[in-house]
Amino acid sequence: MLSILSAIVVLGILIFVHELGHFIFAKLFRVGVEKFSLGFGPKLLGKQIGETEYLISAFPLGGYVKMVGEGADSELSEEEKARSFAEKHPLQRIAIVAAGPSFNLLFAWFVFIVVFMVGVPSATTKIGEVVKDKPAARAGIAAGDVITSVNGKNVTRWEEMAAQIAASKGASLVIEIKRGDAVKTFRLMPETRTGKNLFGETVTSPVIGVVASSETVIDRFGPGEAFVKGSAQAWNVVKLTALSLVKIVERAVPLDTIGGPIMIAKMAGQQAEAGGVSFLAFMALLSVNLGVLNLLPIPILDGGHLVFYLWELVFRRPVSPRAREIAQQIGLALLIGLMVLAFYNDIARYIVGQG
Template identity: 85%
Template sequence: MTSIVSAIIVLGILIFVHELGHFIFAKLFGVGVEKFSLGFGPKLIGKKIGETEYLLSAFPLGGYVKMVGEGGEGEIPEEEKARSFAEKSPLRRIGIVVAGPGFNLIFAWFLFIVIFMLGVPSATTKVGEVVKDKPAARAGMVAGDVVTAVNGKKVARWEEMAAEISAAKGQALDIEIRRGAVTKTFRIVPETRTGKNLLGENVTSPVIGVVAAGETVIDRYPPIEAFSRGSSQTWTVIELTALSLVKIVERAIPLDTIGGPIMIAKMAGQQAEAGGVSFLAFMALLSVNLGVLNLLPIPILDGGHLIFYLWELVFRKPVSMRAREIAQQVGLALLIGLMVLAFYNDIARYLVGNG
């Protein structure tokens, strides 16, 4: 039950943020908004305020903003043409379309800043295991040692230590450690290890053969540093998400890694139980994914509409209705195929398998 409630909260917030982007920019550019719906399908509840009917609909896996004249279907009353989406310039339509994914990315950025202010867990440099017959073991390091400097540069977090080892590019390292009340320095030449990164690519890296003890501290940052770190983290996640999509197309990342609603619900429940910061981080990651995915040039998604309006902007004429209809059908087929794959993976992972 926790997983279902958590998933509803996460998806509800992210869908609201996305549609709010479309809504605000539609209003900003003088476009009338007839409906603002969280969810698709039959209306569960609704209330009309001004010209807009605000709805909660039956199927929660999405939402929509229905604007006056959207899609250019049917005749628009003369008095409504000035407030019609179809009558606005291509640039304004592009702004309205991009605003949805853009708000998701901005929301993720805001969440990451808040996360760094609230505090993120970081592993200390305490060594939990020294791998037998590896460079650190041969030099004399033992479990319980705390690394305090690498090549004269002070380190207090495992990530900092790893970065310094990597920066040396396999050259000999002076590793300073604290063992109880004693300080020692070891001269260690790293060895090269080949493994796979998050994108399934083979990468080589220098290692000395130590494993973190798992001791963590909470690092909290003042607003200015949190802003910087949050911005950097947002961009890193955007890049990683885009590269992951490319690798899926190239089949470097297996298709069975794609997850659907069951996976989201399970992960949302796990992150909610792990605590507020973990839950916010999961929401930020999902918000980036939603923003990037919606910008893909697939008809029926925001990115597909963006292509139509860019065409109109460049060639000074809209894409023909027939071409749009065919493109929408192809896009719908692709989207349904992706949803079927995600559901299949969820069923195989959690209902049939041992997930």
């Protein structure tokens, strides 16, 4: 139940943010908005405020903003044409369409800043285990030692220590530790470990054979530093998301890693149980994914519409209705195929238990 509720909260917020971007920019350019819906399909709840009907619909895996002139079956009056999305300059239509995914990216950026202000858990440099017959064990480093510097650079967090070892590129290391009240210095040569990265590619890295203890601290940052760290984190997640898509196309990342609603629900529940900060970070991560995916140049998605309007802007004429119809049919087929794959992977992973 927690997983379902958490997923509804996450998806509801992210869909609202996305559609709010379209809505605000439509209003900014004086485009009439007939409907603002969270979800697709049959209406569950609705309220008319001014010209706009605000809806909660049955299927929560998306939403839409219906603007004047979209899918009109009859001729528009002159007044309606003035407020029609289709009659606006291509640059204004581009701004309205791009606002949805842009709001998702901006929202993720804001949430990451908040996360760093609230506080993130970080592992200290206290060693929980020293692997037998590895460089650290041979040098005399022991479980319970606290690493204080690597090659003369002070470290207080495990991530900092690991980064210094990686930066050595396998060269000799001078490691200073604190053992009780004593300070000891060790010189050792890391060994190379071969493993897999996030994309399943083989990578090598220098290691010394130590495992972090369970000791953590909460790092909180002021607004300025949180802004810098949150901005860096948001940008890193955007790059990682884009790179993941490239790796999927290259088949470096297997298709069975793609997840759907069940996977989102499971992860949302796990992050909610882990605490508010984990839940916020997960929501920001999902918001980046939603923003980047919607910018892909696939008809039906926002990115596909942007391609149409850029074509019109450059060549001074709209894409022909027939070409647009064919492109949208292809886009719909791709989207349905992706959804079927995601559902199949979810069923295999969580229900059949093959994943």
